[in-house]
Amino acid sequence: MHRILLTLGFAAFLTLPLTAQDMPLSQILPEDSQWELVAEGYEFTDGLTTDAEGNLYFSDVKGGNAVFKVDAAGKVGEFIPNAPGISGLKWGPDGRLYACVSKEQRVVVFGKDKAVTELAKEVRPNDLVVTHDGNLYFTMTPTSEIRRIDPSGKMTVVSSGVVTKPNGIALSRDQGTLAVSDHGGKFTWTFRIEPDGTLAHPGNYMTLVTPGETPEVAKGDGMTTDIHGRYYVTSAEGLQIFDPTGRLCGVLPAPDPALPIVSCCFAGPDQAWLHVANGGKIWRRKTTTRGALGFEAPKAYEVLPK
Amino acid sequence: MNRHVLFLLASLTLGSPLFGADEDYVPGPDAMVKEGVPQGKVTQHTFKSTIFPGTERDYWVYVPAQYDGSKAACLMVFFDGGGFVSEKGSFRIPTVFDNLIHAGEMPATIGVFVNPGVIPPAKEGQEPRKNRSFEYDSLSDLNARFVIDELLPEVGKTVKLSVNPDCRAICGNSSGGIAAFTVAWERPDAFRKVVSHIGSFTNIRGGHVYPALIRKTEPKPLRVFLQEGENDLDNLHGNWPLANLQMEAALKFANYDHQLVMGTGKHSGRHGGAIFPETMRWLWRDWKTLQP
Numbered sequence: 291m292h293r294i295l296l297t298l299g300f301a302a303f304l305t306l307p308l309t310a311q312d313m314p315l316s317q318i319l320p321e322d323s324q325w326e327l328v329a330e331g332y333e334f335t336d337g338l339t340t341d342a343e344g345n346l347y348f349s350d351v352k353g354g355n356a357v358f359k360v361d362a363a364g365k366v367g368e369f370i371p372n373a374p375g376i377s378g379l380k381w382g383p384d385g386r387l388y389a390c391v392s393k394e395q396r397v398v399v400f401g402k403d404k405a406v407t408e409l410a411k412e413v414r415p416n417d418l419v420v421t422h423d424g425n426l427y428f429t430m431t432p433t434s435e436i437r438r439i440d441p442s443g444k445m446t447v448v449s450s451g452v453v454t455k456p457n458g459i460a461l462s463r464d465q466g467t468l469a470v471s472d473h474g475g476k477f478t479w480t481f482r483i484e485p486d487g488t489l490a491h492p493g494n495y496m497t498l499v500t501p502g503e504t505p506e507v508a509k510g511d512g513m514t515t516d517i518h519g520r521y522y523v524t525s526a527e528g529l530q531i532f533d534p535t536g537r538l539c540g541v542l543p544a545p546d547p548a549l550p551i552v553s554c555c556f557a558g559p560d561q562a563w564l565h566v567a568n569g570g571k572i573w574r575r576k577t578t579t580r581g582a583l584g585f586e587a588p589k590a591y592e593v594l595p596k
Numbered sequence: 597m598n599r600h601v602l603f604l605l606a607s608l609t610l611g612s613p614l615f616g617a618d619e620d621y622v623p624g625p626d627a628m629v630k631e632g633v634p635q636g637k638v639t640q641h642t643f644k645s646t647i648f649p650g651t652e653r654d655y656w657v658y659v660p661a662q663y664d665g666s667k668a669a670c671l672m673v674f675f676d677g678g679g680f681v682s683e684k685g686s687f688r689i690p691t692v693f694d695n696l697i698h699a700g701e702m703p704a705t706i707g708v709f710v711n712p713g714v715i716p717p718a719k720e721g722q723e724p725r726k727n728r729s730f731e732y733d734s735l736s737d738l739n740a741r742f743v744i745d746e747l748l749p750e751v752g753k754t755v756k757l758s759v760n761p762d763c764r765a766i767c768g769n770s771s772g773g774i775a776a777f778t779v780a781w782e783r784p785d786a787f788r789k790v791v792s793h794i795g796s797f798t799n800i801r802g803g804h805v806y807p808a809l810i811r812k813t814e815p816k817p818l819r820v821f822l823q824e825g826e827n828d829l830d831n832l833h834g835n836w837p838l839a840n841l842q843m844e845a846a847l848k849f850a851n852y853d854h855q856l857v858m859g860t861g862k863h864s865g866r867h868g869g870a871i872f873p874e875t876m877r878w879l880w881r882d883w884k885t886l887q888p
Contacts, residue, residue, distance in 0.1 A: 314832040466722030480725060482650060484718050491650025491715050495730055497801060519723075535729040537800050539832065588722070 313533040315540035318577050325545040328572040329366045335567035337379040340557035349376035378417035383585045390415035410445050419461050425487045429456035448489045458513035463582035471510030471523045476500050495536040499527045512553035516579040524551045545573040556581025621866035626695045626873035627688040633698045634661035647742045651713025651727050656681045658690045658707035668756040668888045670705040670763040675772030677709025686869025702880040732775035733801035737782040744786050758888035765789035769865045771796045774803045784816045793823045793868030797843050798834025807846035820854040823868045825861030
C-alpha cells in the first residue's frame with residue numbers, strides 16, 4: 291500500500307514539470323453562470339473598476355457626465371457628477387479614485403471629498419493602473435506610449451513604439467508584471483516592472499484570436515487579472531482569457547456581439563463577479579475566481595493554484 | 597456479457613493510474629552505467645538571451661569521451677534539458693550516449709540540454725515570468741533563431757559542432773516535442789532529425805495546424821520520430837493521441853522518413869525514456885554514411 295502511494299506520488303512529481311496547470315473556461319464558470327444585466331441606458335460604457343467592498347464604478351465615455359456606482363444591492367447611481375469623458379478608472383492605495391479623462395486630455399485624481407486634482411495635462415490617456423506602491427501607469431493609444439506618474443507626481447515615458455496602439459492595462463497579481471493590450475495588433479504584451487518603476491523586457495506573451503477579416507488586428511481593449519494569475523482582455527472577438535504562462539484558456543463572446551466590449555473587471559460579493567462594458571450596457575456573471583486588486587498589497591505565492 | 601466485463605476491466609487497467617501502464621515503462625540496460633564503457637563529460641552553464649529579452653536559463657553540454665577536438669562532431673539538442681541530462685530521470689541521456697557511441701550504434705554526438713527561459717522577478721516575493729510556452733508552443737522561427745544564432749555559437753566556442761544538418765538532431769517532450777519539430781521545420785538547413793515524445797501538436801498556441809501544413813507544403817528533408825501514449829492528455833488545447841496520429845498520417849501522406857510509436861502511457865516521459873536507445877538506433881541508423 292505504502293509503496294503504491296509512494297510510486298504514485300513520485301510519478302506525479304515526475305510529470306509535473308511537463309505541464310503547467312490547464313485552465314479551461316469550465317474552471318472559471320460555474321455551470322449556471324450566465325450573463326446578467328447590471329445597468330443599461332448609457333451610450334458607451336467604459337472604465338469599469340472596483341473598490342475593496344466590491345462596489346462597481348464606471349463611466350459613460352461618450353454620452354455621460356458622471357462617474358457611476360453600482361452598490362452591493364445592485365442599485366445604480368451617480369458617484370461623481372460633472373465628470374465627463376472618462377475612459378479609465380482605478381482606486382489607488384490612498385483611497386482616491388484616479389481617472390483618464392480622455393476628452394480633456396488629462397489624468398486626474400478624485401479625492402475623498404470628490405474634489406478633482408490634475409496629475410497630467412496635454413496627454414492622450416486611455417486607461418490606467420495604480421500599483422500598491424503608488425505608481426500610476428497609463429496607456430497613450432494614439433502615440434504608442436506607456437507613461438508613468440510616480441508617487442512624487444513626476445511623469446515619464448516608460449515604453450514607446452513597442453505596442454502599436456496600447457489600450458488596456460493590467461497588473462499581474464504579484465504586481466511584478468504589467469500587461470498591455472494592443473488595439474492595433476493581435477498581441478497582449480508583458481513588461482517586468484523594475485524596482486525603480488521603469489519597464490523592462492517586453493514580450494508579446496499572449497496571442498489573441500482575431501476576426502477573419504482582420505487576422506492581424508484583435509482590437510485588444512480593457513483588461514483585468516485574477517488571483518490565480520489569469521489575464522482577461524476584451525477584444526473584437528469577445529473577452530479573451532489567458533493563463534499565467536500566456537496560453538489562451540478561451541473566449542467569452544460579448545453578451546451583445548453586435549456592440550463593442552471594451553472594459554472588464556471583477557466586482558460584487560467576494561470580487562467574484564466578472565463585469566463587462568458592452569456598448570450602452572453593463573453585464574456580469576458569476577465566476578469561481580476573484581479579481582486581483584492593485585490597491586491591495588500584492589499576493590503572490592499563497593494564492594497559487596495547485 | 598463476460599467479454600464486455602473483461603474489456604471494461606482491461607480498459608480500466610490501461611487507463612487507471614492505480615494499475616499504472618505508465619509506471620511499467622522503465623529505463624533499460626542501455627540507460628545503466630556499464631563497466632568498461634568510456635564516460636563523456638557533462639558541464640553546466642547559464643545563458644542570457646537577447647532574442648527572448650530578459651530570459652535566463654541553465655544549459656548543459658555533454659562531450660563524449662570519443663571526441664578529441666580534431667574534427668567536428670554530430671549534435672543533438674534537448675529542450676527542457678535538465679530532465680534529459682539527469683542521471684536519475686526517465687532518459688539518462690549521457691549514459692545512453694556513452695553506451696551507444698561505444699557500441700558503434702550512433703556517432704560520437706555532443707549533447708546540448710537547454711532549459712526554457714525564465715524572466716526572474718525584479719523584487720523578492722514576486723513570481724518569475726515563465727517563457728516556456730511562448731518559446732516552445734509558438735509557430736515561428738524565434739526559437740530556431742535562439743538555438744542556431746545564440747546558443748550554439750556559444751557552445752561552439754569550446755567544441756566543434758557539425759554543420760551538416762543530417763548530423764544534427766533535436767528532441768523534446770510535450771511542448772518541447774513540438775518545439776523540436778518547429779526548429780527543424782523552420783530551419784531544415786540546420787536540423788534534419790527530430791525526436792518528439794508526447795508532442796503537443798495541439799492548439800496551445802496554434803500547433804494543431806502542422807498536419808495540414810505538412811500535407812500542403814513541399815516536403816522537407818526531415819527524419820521525424822514520434823512517441824505517444826493512448827492515455828495522454830485530452831484537454832482544452834486538444835487531444836494528444838489524436839494529434840500525434842494526425843501528424844503520423846500527414847508525414848506518411850507527404851512521404852517523410854518517419855515513425856510513430858504509440859504506447860499506453862500518459863503525459864510523461866517514461867515511455868519515451870524506456871525506448872530511447874531504440875529510438876537512437878533508428879534515428880542514426882545510417883550514421884556511418886554521414887560526414888560530420
